[in-house]
Amino acid sequence: MAVAEPIIPNDQDTGQSELAHRLARTWRQSGGFWGWFSNTHHTDIGIRFMVTAFIFFLLAGILAAMMRLQLIRPENSLMGPDLYNQIFTMHGSTMIFLFAVPMMFQGFGVYVVPLMCGARNIAFPRLNAFSYYLYVGGALVLWGGLLTNTGPDVGWFAYVPLSGPAYSPGHRADIWSQMITFTEVSALGVAICLATTILRHRAPGMTLNRMPILLWEKLVISMMVIFAMPAVMIASGLLLLDRLVGTHFFNPAEGGDVLLYQHLFWFFGHPEVYIIFLPGAAIISTLVECFSRRRIFGYTPIVVSVVATGFVGFSVWVHHMFATGLPQLSESFFTAASLMIVIPTGVQFFCWVATIWNGRLQLRLPMLWAFGFFFVFLIGGLSGVMLASVPLDLQVHDTYFVVAHFHYVLIGGALFPMFAGIYFWFPKMTGRIADETLGKWHFWLFFIGFNITFFTLHFLGLRGMPRRVYTYSPDMHWHRLNLLASSGVIFMTAGLLVFLANMLRSRKSGEIAGNNPWGDAGLEWSVSSPPPAYNFLHIPTVSGRDPLWEDPPDQPIVVGLRDDIRETLVTHSLDADPQYKEEDPGPSIWPFLAALTVSATFVGSIFTPWAVPIGAPPVIVTLLGWLWPRGHSPAPRLAGEL
């Protein structure tokens, strides 16, 4: 590298300097059609995760609108029970597995985390790209099923015995099971990438207790993914084996047990709720600090709460099974645990309120959505406390009260923060600010429509309307409330159309953002918008929790990384001291090819167990292509360092 070159701070990187040119050349992604499939930079893959997940959000939203249309009046004949079963199953499965987790955990995490860490790329970028393609594979399998009249029709959690071989012949339940395998492998891959990035690629000086809260939350979520998702892979895997090769895990006639499935599923299923909610909380913590113009109140309590949520989230799963006739002692234990988990969430709420209270609030568009989150999630949380109590749970089990509760929690805990986060990081991704007026229209239309639909469902539930029925008789007197609930869809749809128009318009002609339009403190705002392929001209160092607010202007920057190869800095997981330099493997088509062969094997194994031995050799070949080292001669390193 050129020694005598003047040192340019990151925020003055215009891409014109000699160093910027060399880095841009070294970190360039390949272009063209195949280049698109070879791309391994985290900003590109992160945006792809988000765009793909949003498309599936819209598709699942269309299914929801179809359900509301069917229920708009009693004995409606728009669709029959078979199609309705497929549609509510597809809606739930898509929203949870193809939208909420890929968007909130993978999408935002992959895009934001390396930038917040001050890293040039995510750790294991090829695994990250592979995870994206595998997720797309799972999504195509599920929706391909629906389009060929093989859409799963057994509910988003596919309980046995209904989903077992005796009651679900054909391949509908198999498609659901394998979609789980696809999406969970994808989430697990990203969890490894994110956790390693957070622990080992933080800028020097960013000790654990200086990490932005978002990084803490992503770390906790990654751990939850790693420890929770294997349970659902076992559940859906055993279900597939029962269906395909005649095992008896869930067959009571041969010593199996149906409740075993529920235990395995909910051991994953409840942590999953926090895997979806904590990314939302992470976004809220970031926004509250930024728009209150002060350091977050209660950094340590918030971090402790997040970690506590990560642990307690694993000890509440049985509250989904109160109606299955469990021993009273375990009901009491899980009621207590379910009530206890309110405490860490409450602590976070109070810290946010205190930050706003003591700050100078700027009610910009992202913050408006954050307030929407406070309102909606609070209501969902309160009905959650009610449902933690066994007698009430038994009364409203499988009614629309539960549907109302979890939509308040999930839409409040994920969708509102998601829109807040999209409006917040949109300038970083596109270089332009989204239109504030259209954004407010979007907010109010969606907020009003959402509450019309879902607040009404509480009352329908209390009046005994069960979920998952395709129609109801006029004698039940549910039609007025159903009509009201369905009318909210019009507002939500209008809000989403305004959002899409805003995104398309602002991307082309929005106000130019500059590096840091919100005046935030995170490292991601120190680089140009959108960030260059190398992210940071120099790896930064930090000396406080809010680098751009606190660090002195002469804060040191890292020099001495090679710019002719993709060299990155690895630091200590606790105190972020520089440890060694690692080479980013660069773009490659092989993760995409590996995802193709793995997908073919997964899809084949829906039909025959022989797909595994037949699929294994191509999978191994593509993995070898991916992992076999290429490029410059390693000889100097071998000679000099060992």
Added chain:
Amino acid sequence: MSTFDPPVPRPMTLDVSGLPSVAFGHRNTTWLANVFYMAIEGMMFAMMFATYFYLRTRSTNWPPGHLPPALRYGIANAVVFLVSVIPARWVAKRAPSGDRGAIRKGLLILALFALIATAIRVFEFTTLNCRWTDDAYSSTIWVLIGMHSGHLITELIETLVLFVMSFTSKMEGTRLADAAINSDYWYFVVVTGLMIDVLIYGTTRFL
């Protein structure tokens, strides 16, 4: 420009050019990823162990109407697993020295152990005294041992690939660290293998 304007600050620098480009053991990022991977697979096994004991509470006899799996091949494999730790440890210790010849020998010996264990595993399947279609107990036994066989074969292939690579100039810094990490994964295969042995051969007899 007024004379009171502060001078434009010149950033200080932290020079990392002297840092190594490879790290062994827990300092290596792939080591960490491997730990996460083993945590994931460990949870898979934990869920299957939980399944085994859960199903056991649903049956009055255990094993229900079968003889326990025959001990012969299970014990043979347990011995192979235990002894194989020695070459695995040796590879991990020698890797940082960069002695390509020694690593090559170590990987070959380790691959042979993995091959022997896989061969014994084939016979082990024939002496389980049940088929997976018999009942839930049999299904659990087969899936447990099948999952472990998947890891065994993965480890065998990984070791063979590293062995082949050790004949080329590719076997340098990072790949040497990979060879050491491969040993960690082998320990995982050994520990889970022994736990499954205790479960399949032990608890069916003594618990």
